[in-house]
Amino acid sequence: MKLYNYFRSSASFRVRIALALKGLDYEYHSVHLAKGAHKLPAYTDIAVEGLVPLLELDDGTRLTQSMAIIEYLDELHPEPALLPANALGRARVRALAQIIACEIHPINNLRVLKYLSKDLKVDEDTKNTWYRHWVRSGLESFERQLASQAPSTYCFGETPTLADCCLVPQIFNGQRFNVDFSGLPRTMAAFEACMKHPAFQKAQPSACPDAEA
Structure with a gap:
């Protein structure tokens, strides 16, 4: 997996935490928001929203929005669970x-x-x-x-x-x-x-x- 993110982005940080809790490996791709990297074609060509984080799966599927990404990871890798059983x-x-x-x-x-x-x-x-x-x-x-x-x-x-x-x-x-x-x-x-x-x-x-x- 590839995670396009920015170190100070709180939404990116959320996903990094979830990945670490799950023990999942990923490639770190920096998108420097303060320098406007999220507005450049190199990123907007793959990120239709122009936002971080973006998680690219092994098959090339791209997921956006931190909460959706975390719940996807939790469903695919249920242990340790990030949502209660009930x-x-x-x-x-x-x-x-x-x-x-x-x-x-x-x-x-x-x-x-x-x-x-x-x-x-x-x-x-x-x-x-x-x-x-x-x-x-x-x-x-x-x-x-x-x-x-x-x-x-x-x-x-x-x-x-x-x-x-x-x-x-x-x-x-x-x-x-x-x-x-x-x-x-x-x-x-x-x-x-x-x-x-x-x-x-x-x-x-x-x-x-x-x-x-």
Whole structure:
């Protein structure tokens, strides 16, 4: 398999975590978003959305959208499972994952931040305030959801799930923007548990071939 991704892309990071948890090997292909590589013909010719990540299977089939890719991998390689065995558990995990993937990430990804700066002429401090506000607000919702559940090591249960694949990249990116993580005990405990796991260490940005100093 080939994974077209960018080391700082949280959506790419999610897929790298899933691949590492599954113990699956892949070729790492860097698409440098900050330099506009995703807009060049070399990439748009194979990625109709012009986004990362893109997973190319051994037969040449190409999959996009991190959540769809992760669920595909989970169905094809069911151990270790990233979704619970029961329907209610799967709904809980998907809800947690979607707080991040659908509520927080879409309004704070790189192309949105660039639009704020370049097109709307928002200054750097205001842009960063925007970012911190929406990440903090979303994580407060995430924390309330965790608090409504039984205590667990990870976001849901005693093994990493799709929710953890989403949480960790969001915390990493939030750290870059100095988001306030205080008062989020369950959220940060889950993050810390994940970062003790070898798969999360292997997938983190600093371990990527295209990581910048």
